[in-house]
Amino acid sequence: QQQVKQSPQSLIVQKGGISIINCAYENTAFDYFPWYQQFPGKGPALLIAIRPDVSEKKEGRFTISFNKSAKQFSLHIMDSQPGDSATYFCAASYYNTDKLIFGTGTRLQVFP
C-alpha cells in the first residue's frame, strides 16, 4: 500500500515530441504528488507537484494529469527538448507528513 509504481523504466522521444510518464498508487490517503527531475551527477530537484483537489496542473511545457478514481497520475512534457534528457521520479505523500515515497524512476532521452 506504500508503493508508487512508475512506468516506463526508460523512454526515447524525438525532439518536439510528447513525453509521457505514468505513476500509480494504492494508498488513497496520499494527497501530495510531486515530480522530481535528476540530471546525471546531480541530486533530484522538484519539477512540479499536484494535490488531488485538481485534475491537472501546468507549468510551462510540463503538465501533471491526476486521476483520483483510477489512483494514477502522469507527467506530460510537451515539445520535448534534448535538455529535458534526465531521470524523472514521481512521488507521493500524506499532507503535512515528513516522508515521501518515490517511484523507481524513468530515464528520458530526447534525440534531436
Add this chain to the structure above:
Amino acid sequence: NAGVTQTPKFRILKIGQSMTLQCTQDMNHNYMYWYRQDPGMGLKLIYYSVGAGITDKGEVPNGYNVSRSTTEDFPLRLELAAPSQTSVYFCASSYGGAGNSPLHFGNGTRLTVT
C-alpha cells in the same frame, strides 16, 4: 548559495571498514533526510530528522546511524561496510516536511564497498 553540501563525492571502502558521510545545509531547514539510490530502485529513505536532536528511521535503516546535533549538519555513519551498501547516497533538506515543501538535494556521495 551553497544549499546542501555533501562530502566526499566518491569513496571506496573495504568490507568491514567504517566511514561517515557528511551533509551540511545553509538554508536553516529543520527537516533533513538521507536517501540511497540504486539503479532501477528509485530513492529509499534511510533516516530523517525533523530538527536538532531528533532522528527517526526510514525504510532501510539497517547498517546505518545518524545524529543531528545542529540544524546545519546531519552526518550518516556506516559502521561495518558491506557490499550491499554500495550505492549513491543523497542528503536532502526541506523547510517543512517532505509532504508539503520541496526537498533540496545535495549532489550525492558515490560509495563502493569491495
